[in-house]
Amino acid sequence: MRRPLIALILPTILLGLSGLASAEFDTERLALAGDNRAELERALADAPADQREGIEFLIANMPESDLQTLSADYLLENTRLAYQAGTDAPWAKEIPKDVFLNNVLPYASINERRDEWRADFRKRCLPMIEGASSPSEAAALINQKLFQSVGVKYSTRRVKADQSPLESMKTGLASCTGLSVLLIDACRSVGIPARFVGTPLWFNQSGNHSWVEVWDDGWHFTGAAEPTGNELDRGWFVANATKADRSSKAHAIYATSFKQTPLSFPCVWNRKLRSIPAVNVTDRYVALQKSLPPGMTESLFVVHGADGNRASCRLRVLDGDEVVFEGQTNDEGFDANDHLRVELKQKHKYSVLIGEGDQVIRDTIITDADEELHEHHLVSVDAISESSADKPATAIKALRDYLQSQPAADLKTIRAQSFSDIALTADDVVQARKILAEHHKQTLLKTRSEEMKARVLVHGDHEMPFDYRVFGDAPEDGRSLYISMHGGGGAPKAINDRQWENQKRLYQPEEGVYVAPRAPTDTWNLWHQKHIDPMFVRLIENMVAFENVNPNRVYVMGYSAGGDGVYQLAPRLSDRWAAAAMMAGHPNETSALGLRNVPFALQMGGKDAAYKRNQIAADWQTKLAELHEADLEGYEHFVKIYPNKGHWMDREDAVALPWMAKHTRNVTPSKIVWVQDDVTHSHFYWLGVEESSVKAGATIIATVEGQTIDLTSSDVNKMEVFLDDRFIDLDKPIQITSGGQTLFEGQVTRSLKTLAATFDERSDSELAFPSSVEVEMPKPFPQSLVPAKDLPIYTAAKIDTELTIDGRLDEEAWQQARKTTSFVDLVSGQPTRYDTRSSILWDDEFLYIGFWLEEPNVDAEYKDRDDPIYYDNDVEVFIAGKDAYYEFEINSYGTVYEGFFVWQEAYEKGGYASDPQLAKDAPNQQEFDGVGFTNHPRGKRIAFLGYDFPNFKSAVHINGTLNDDSDVDQGWTVELAFPWKEMKWLAKGDDRSLPPKVGDQWRIDLFRFNKTKAPEPATDSSGWAFGKHGVWDSHIPEIFPVITFAEE
Missing domain, CATH: 3.40.50.1820 (Alpha/Beta hydrolase fold, catalytic domain)
Structure with missing residues (x-):
């Protein structure tokens, strides 16, 4: 299988960078253009010879919607100006061709409106970069000057997130997404390779963000409209970015690619959009992480004005009487997640002074978790003395006083007040819920009266x-x-x-x-x-x-x-x-x-x-x-x-x-059965899940018994449990469990902040809860990908005749053998365009496997043992033991590639190191964590990619002509024989019999991988298998088909 971790995979694309033949365009891309095909053909025909490759690249990789709408004139003009910029730039010779094609030539970064921006931006930006000698220097200069020049600033009040530059310039407002698109286009207009980068959700749940990367002998980053002088690789978001998680779809960092890739960019502004290719670049940002000194934490500060918007004001942090920090908070001109950061002692009490002169507001904080956000409000309430700070009634009084002085305050503003953090009693929660409900009612009577009149x-x-x-x-x-x-x-x-x-x-x-x-x-x-x-x-x-x-x-x-x-x-x-x-x-x-x-x-x-x-x-x-x-x-x-x-x-x-x-x-039942419909929700009774992990059809079951809450779900990674004395005693410790594991155990506090936040989220005072606990659900076992009842089952017949391994599969034993059903798509389980079947036989010496593959044009490139044949069309066999499994690959030349994988936790105790091929210093040995299914419950594997299975036999037969596309082939067959006596390391974990006994069951999986996918609208992952895996990963032994060894 093609595995990114083992440096084996390159994206399967329709076009090599050297271009694509017209005949291939006819079948692969031009047909998708529909009525617009003539425009694309004209663009190909009219392109100058030195720009033809660029036109081909664009057509081969553009989204289908662009194929059907973009004119020849648009493509030709874009390409002409891109090549002019690429040629004229002082750094032109330093830009590799693939970087130019993918990051200077494209007319778009995401799904923004397709405008003609190149000529205008080039005219604006050339004077800005006069004298610059590198792409980095030029990009930094543009970032310093561009946004004032075009009159665009950051604002969450922009019309939409995915604005084109001209749309942003029309209104003067853009989010980080629109600002990034604008900066990228400006850079590309003068030959600077640039691309769009972002994360769907920061690790601390504080939101998403987008920024820009610029190529200068490698990729460097900068925030759009957030210049850091003449330097790149700096920005307020670096601390968040270093804590990204490459294995999490929600918390990873992605860069866009115009060239097709296996990934799609996760667009938070349109979660259904899948047409923007992407690459996962998380590792480069995680590597920037700087550890804080022991005992220190980084705290974030934001101050809200009376209108609820962020305000820029002086902020001082005092440790006793000593000022340990002084700075300025950020207003709405900064990204919504860009907050003042201060390095402070962990679990330490500080005073915070906000404002100037007579308008200073004093507050107290206790630092706790890293990246903790401290919110303050410029509207002061009656001071809460140190002696009464632990009395819940103070919070109720402060709430009443605050609402009396601020009758227009909404729930978001209320929960930002310092008194909202004070611990409450159960009786206080009842009072606070009534106060908030009545205040919210009065607010609605004022703000929605016209709506009700209009009905x-x-x-x-x-x-x-x-x-x-x-x-x-x-x-x-x-x-x-x-x-x-x-x-x-x-x-x-x-x-x-x-x-x-x-x-x-x-x-x-x-x-x-x-x-x-x-x-x-x-x-x-x-x-x-x-x-x-x-x-x-x-x-x-x-x-x-x-x-x-x-x-x-x-x-x-x-x-x-x-x-x-x-x-x-x-x-x-x-x-x-x-x-x-x-x-x-x-x-x-x-x-x-x-x-x-x-x-x-x-x-x-x-x-x-x-x-x-x-x-x-x-x-x-x-x-x-x-x-x-x-x-x-x-x-x-x-x-x-x-x-x-x-x-x-x-x-x-x-x-x-x-x-x-x-x-x-x-509203607080003792048992919840939450089944997500095609219209999904992130909250249900006293449960919540991250919006990014909500899946249609997911089922969560939660029960309460005494002080214990038990959760069951294989479909979510994190859950939030909202707590209330209406169904569990919050004055006593509580326990949250799942699958026998304790996820949380301890006592929680009630707060007005959580009560107001949940009221705001649910628009229902009865669904407001004073406390919550977020828990990490146990990692889903692989079996949840394919239920046991859906696993393929096959009975392998024992034979008493000797087979000649010639690849033809014409002997009587093969003719009589039961064939598998036709292989299905590895991910979706859907039928495939060419038929593939297999049979398994056995005797006391060998395990025999045969493949019949339909293929109209049999071809192969790699001929030497352990060549990367996974770039060819190949077939693969996976044989699983309890603690290890073996992978065998073969192409139509008969070239073989192998690997042996051992679970790390079983390696030492299993004695595998005694075999030189499986020693810790064996050639081509590395750590492996799966492909599409990472974080396996058993942990990681050790991959021995230099392993050679002793004494196996293999042969291939071509029913046609190899590497000759002038005729139509029937396909090819593969015949394999693996000696039982050489499987001792597979049998090691459970001491299984070699050869098997009649009735023994093994897990063996069979695959076929292809260089190209079936044309749309077919669903084709390019990996086919005896049974569906539900994910792009052949390395999941728990869902391999069940093979029973029978007498005949």
């Missing part, structure tokens, strides 16, 4: 009108709320409007606010698209404020297409509902598992056969009964199927309203 909610480009009526007398604890979704769906607007009008009058609860919203779209899935969730959350929030709704008595219901919505929204938003009622709908792909804590009513006409709604309703009746029987405290349900009714149930389904009214939401 229209807006979310992004979507609008949701709503109508409501109020029934009955209001209970003391607040009204009930019924959200009732109309039918219709994929129909003209007029039809859906009539359905809405009908829904307004369809039900009348005895008590409560009955809301009938109009779906924002007229599509078939009008009630379960992703914009519905935040709109309903806002609707509930508004009704709590304006109609005194009790947030624990909110019910969702719907008919027909509205019932479709209930099927979907009830489980994925179950922490918002007291109960749900589905009438005459269809669940589509949703699962009933997530309904554990929301009582669910289901009603259907027995004759409602469209889309098999009636059959599915009966199936769900059975499912819900089974789930409830297995979990008597959950899955409460009411199902009624009316035998003689069709799609219309003559309003008999209204019985669901009084049934729902009996139920009240429980």
